[in-house]
Amino acid sequence: MTQDSFADLPGGQRICYREDGPADGVPLVLIAGLGLDLTSWPQRMIDGFTERGFRVLRFDNRDAGCSGRIKAPNPGKLSQLLARPLPGAYDLGDMAADTVGLLDHLDVGSAHLVGMSMGGMIAQTVAARHPERVTTLTSIFSTTGDRKVGQPARSTLLRMAKGPARTVEQSVRRHLSLMGHLGSAAYPLDKDVETAWATSLWERAGGMRARSGIARQIGAIQASGDRTAEVRRITCPTLVVHGDTDRMVHRSGGRATADAVRGARFVEIPGMGHHIAPDLVDRLVELTTDLAALDATGESR
Template identity: 40%
Template sequence: MPRALANGLELEYDTFGDAANPPLVLVMGLGAQMVTWEAGFCELIASHGFFVVRFDNRDIGLSTYLDDLGAPDLAGITAGQASAPYLLSDLADDTVGLFDALGFAKAHVVGASMGGMVVQQLAIDHPGRLLSLTSIMSTTGDPTVGHTSPAALATLTRPPAATREEAIEQSIASYRTTGSPGYPATDEYLRFKATRGYDRAQHPMGTLRQAAAVVASGDRTEALRALRLPTVVVHGDSDPMIDVSGGKATAAAIPDAELVVIPGMGHDLPEPLWPEIVGAIVRAASRS
């Protein structure tokens, strides 16, 4: 796959559809590689007349690792006594850098989980570069909303695996814990997904630095109130990683945002829900 030089980094990316169509950029979440946006999902969006781009965020997948920044002090950052190696605004700048590298004056953006936070920050920092905004299973940074269940939190805080097989089994267990109870994935798919992710790239220290960026970036609520951008917010009512209150708060903060709450959806993108999620993305784009 190609790489783009963006914001001083190399970002691995992939595209779907006709480059002559309006661009739509997908931003994935914490520690999640671009292949978490399944090819079929990307192709479905492209079939609605978009040029779809997915990419690996900094410090994950096959994009540039920033190991020279060291391990973050998450406890110190949470207590306000230490700084993060970088912030969500830096990931937003990476995304704009990708726009520039690919020749996009403006683009539609879709973010999931931490990616939703990144595209919110992107809209705040670079409003003139966006055509529409879709925030999926994300939150505003307000600590009173979007809580994580104890079981989901445990998947984030366990020690790194020592072997490939242990890492794959941990991932499968995490997917089972955070996935959609109304649309459970098969064991075969979860093993495929976990194996694909491990064998493509495994970089837990990058995930920690991304987590530090989330913790250190604060509450975006007031800045979101100033947005004037076609927006849709999608969230599952059964999300244990980021409670649906995070999605409701996001939609309440952004003027005229459409809120789509999907029964039985957790913290993933089940294939049976792709038409509904893509439909929401298309509705936001059609308002631009």
């Protein structure tokens, strides 16, 4: 198993990361979503990229997994509901700076970026603000921050409003319930894999302290507001993937992202929810590597 490594960034953040694949391979960075960690990427997906010669870099975002926690107040439920981030809250730009800082730490000039959900928002921000660092962008079930699109279903919001889990057993049960809600019958989850992952996440994130990190990450999304104008500045080859049954980020968010990026390819997968299920992995690897085979003009190398 690949071991955790740590990077102390100039901004003061301590970021946990892992590397897989050949050291001289083409860099490909995986950016996880809200409350997730670097182990949230299916191993089969990582293997699919490394078998194609990529050097895969994945990391825990700030306030997640084994990366450093931010010493700042946690936004309460009312602040989250009203989308009013606390003064001094960090935003997606700060999380994008963490990504670039990790690339600097590893002496990586540019990389293919693949982000899911909030990770897609972070990847979009890196591509817009640091175009020289991004070879291609793959944004999976993500959105632009425009509140008219990409909104979660009310049933999803009600599930997420529950109080924090207090034991690993309770946390695992809630995860399985949420994934059953966010996944789909067309692409079923592997309950054994999800149980093992949720157990590991509880341990890596320090148990109950993970809840405060998730609240601050939600604050970062809200503090960033509507990023459509910034997303329009993205110039690298871009792929946007979304499912038509996504209850966490409505597919309108994916469509808005693709519409904002000139020349972006939008792929809507029927039956896909807000989860990278086992039967979707090969398709996502193929779509991403096909994009990586394109140069800036959109022609095959």
